[in-house]
Amino acid sequence: MSDTPERSWKTLNKDLERISALEQGTSYISRPLVAPGLALAFMAVTGLAVAAFIGFQPMGLVVIAAAVIGAYMAINIGANDVANNMGPAVGARALTIGTALIVAALCETAGALIAGGDVVGTVSRGIIAPESVAETQVFIWAMMAALLAGALWINLATWIGAPVSTTHSIVGGVMGAGIAAAGFAAVNWPMMGRIAASWVISPVLGGIFAALFLALIKSRIIYRPDMIGAARYWVPILIGIMGGCFTTYLSLKGLNKIFPVSFGNALLMGLVVGTILTFAMRPVIRRQSEGLENRKKSLKVLFNIPLIFSAALLSFAHGANDVANAIGPVAAIVHAVQDGGASDRVAIPLWVMLIGGVGLSVGLLLFGPKLINLVGSEITRLNAMRAYCVALAAAITVIFASWLGLPVSSTHIAIGAIFGVGFFREWYHERILNETRTDTTSPPEVRKRKKVVRRGHFVTILAAWVVTVPAAALLSGALFYLLNLIAI
Numbered sequence: 001m002s003d004t005p006e007r008s009w010k011t012l013n014k015d016l017e018r019i020s021a022l023e024q025g026t027s028y029i030s031r032p033l034v035a036p037g038l039a040l041a042f043m044a045v046t047g048l049a050v051a052a053f054i055g056f057q058p059m060g061l062v063v064i065a066a067a068v069i070g071a072y073m074a075i076n077i078g079a080n081d082v083a084n085n086m087g088p089a090v091g092a093r094a095l096t097i098g099t100a101l102i103v104a105a106l107c108e109t110a111g112a113l114i115a116g117g118d119v120v121g122t123v124s125r126g127i128i129a130p131e132s133v134a135e136t137q138v139f140i141w142a143m144m145a146a147l148l149a150g151a152l153w154i155n156l157a158t159w160i161g162a163p164v165s166t167t168h169s170i171v172g173g174v175m176g177a178g179i180a181a182a183g184f185a186a187v188n189w190p191m192m193g194r195i196a197a198s199w200v201i202s203p204v205l206g207g208i209f210a211a212l213f214l215a216l217i218k219s220r221i222i223y224r225p226d227m228i229g230a231a232r233y234w235v236p237i238l239i240g241i242m243g244g245c246f247t248t249y250l251s252l253k254g255l256n257k258i259f260p261v262s263f264g265n266a267l268l269m270g271l272v273v274g275t276i277l278t279f280a281m282r283p284v285i286r287r288q289s290e291g292l293e294n295r296k297k298s299l300k301v302l303f304n305i306p307l308i309f310s311a312a313l314l315s316f317a318h319g320a321n322d323v324a325n326a327i328g329p330v331a332a333i334v335h336a337v338q339d340g341g342a343s344d345r346v347a348i349p350l351w352v353m354l355i356g357g358v359g360l361s362v363g364l365l366l367f368g369p370k371l372i373n374l375v376g377s378e379i380t381r382l383n384a385m386r387a388y389c390v391a392l393a394a395a396i397t398v399i400f401a402s403w404l405g406l407p408v409s410s411t412h413i414a415i416g417a418i419f420g421v422g423f424f425r426e427w428y429h430e431r432i433l434n435e436t437r438t439d440t441t442s443p444p445e446v447r448k449r450k451k452v453v454r455r456g457h458f459v460t461i462l463a464a465w466v467v468t469v470p471a472a473a474l475l476s477g478a479l480f481y482l483l484n485l486i487a488i
Contacts, residue, residue, distance in 0.1 A: 035366040039075050042362050046071040046355055053351060059337045066144060067355060070330035073151040074359025077166045077326055079367035080158045082108060083375045084414035085314035088387035091376025094304045097369055104315045105361035111319025112357030127171055128178030132186035140336050141483040142181045146173030147329040149476035161374050162464035165409035170325045171195060172472030180477035199465055202412030207420025210393035214421055217385050222296055228289050235302050236281040242306055244274025245395040246313045263403060303384035310391035327356035380422030380453045393417040415461060422453035
């Protein structure tokens with residue numbers, strides 16, 4: 001009888017251990033479902049809020065459905081696209097992943113709401129002719145199919161870890177729906193040819209500019225006897241270039257949505273801001289550099305703050321420019337329901353813009369860390385200087401492409417710049433510094449991992465880029481036929 005209480009305690013302990021193990025297992029299984037659950041909740045709230053806002057009206061369900069799909073698209077853009085802006089800063093450890101998420105969410109939303117523009121081409125920048133889908137119902141189903149196809153493709157790309165162009169996704173969706181609705185003649189094939197050319201132009205230009213800036217930093221700062229002295233001279237100039245580039249970039253991509261800004265005026269504003277910033281930063285950099293040891297790690301201190309600002313400004317500009325990919329088709333559907341038919345230019349209601357801006361932030365916060373980590377550290381190792389080169393290259397490439405009138409993708413530019421930095425480092429260390437990095441003894445898969453640039457990611461991302469437009473087009477065409485069957 002004396003051991004009965006002891007046995008009871010042992011039984012109780014075993015039961016508690018089983019319950020604890022069950023709770024841990026349940027938590028482990030349910031954890032991956034939290035983010036999708038919150039995303040679905042946001043989409044549901046969006047649908048209810050739009051239903052309450054528009055009230056009962058003919059085809060109101062179509063508007064609500066378009067708003068929910070637009071919210072889904074915005075979530076996916078936030079999950080996939082924003083990594084290009086914050087990834088380098090996180091990879092360089094200038095920002096923690098948590099801080100990067102908060103900064104990006106604020107800047108993306110601000111860019112979308114403040115400078116997101118009040119008009120948009122309803123047929124995605126002239127991809128299909130409005131007259132070819134003039135019938136209201138055909139136009140609505142075409143835009144709905146394009147929006148859903150783009151969102152589904154971006155969702156799949158995020159899941160497999162491939163940063164793709166959200167602009168190309170929606171362009172492919174519009175093209176596929178246009179072909180399904182009105183045949184191949186409805187598509188503006190010269191424009192599609194220019195977009196296809198941008199698959200090559202965007203990453204190559206980004207890579208070249210990033211490699212050139214890294215070459216400048218290596219030759220003029222890193223491999224100088226007095227690194228700190230060289231940095232005092234060159235870092236203010238680089239910050240001035242950054243300030244000038246982003247002034248021009250934001251003028252073209254942000255201010256231009258509010259009031260017209262010519263390329264020449266944007267360039268002039270950038271030159272003025274860049275010159276002022278260069279002279280203003282000289283005493284600041286001198287104070288920051290006091291007491292620093294003459295070694296490469298010390299230079300990180302001088303690049304961290306400019307890198308953070310560049311990431312924030314890129315996020316603001318991205319929110320201003322790419323929010324239309326999520327809410328442009330939604331605005332077009334709202335216009336078609338209210339006024340009937342397609343139109344070349346459509347005003348975007350504030351509530352539609354709000355869905356896009358908030359949706360970007362929701363997607364970034366819930367799903368952004370995966371691709372931010374991939375972009376920031378898994379393609380190639382980034383420090384503050386290399387990440388700074390990526391940010392500069394992204395801004396300059398967009399400006400250069402705007403001047404030439406080339407349609408480019410911010411995703412392709414940023415990823416191309418990261419690959420450019422990595423491949424330049426491989427070339428520089430092997431050809432200029434004569435460092436032998438070739439491993440002839442290890443198996444091939446080990447030798448690939450020892451390369452500065454991860455070849456596996458290179459192939460995956462390149463393949464995703466190539467198939468984005470055709471995949472989105474095929475999916476959109478199939479969805480258009482399905483929506484028409486449901487409507488009948």
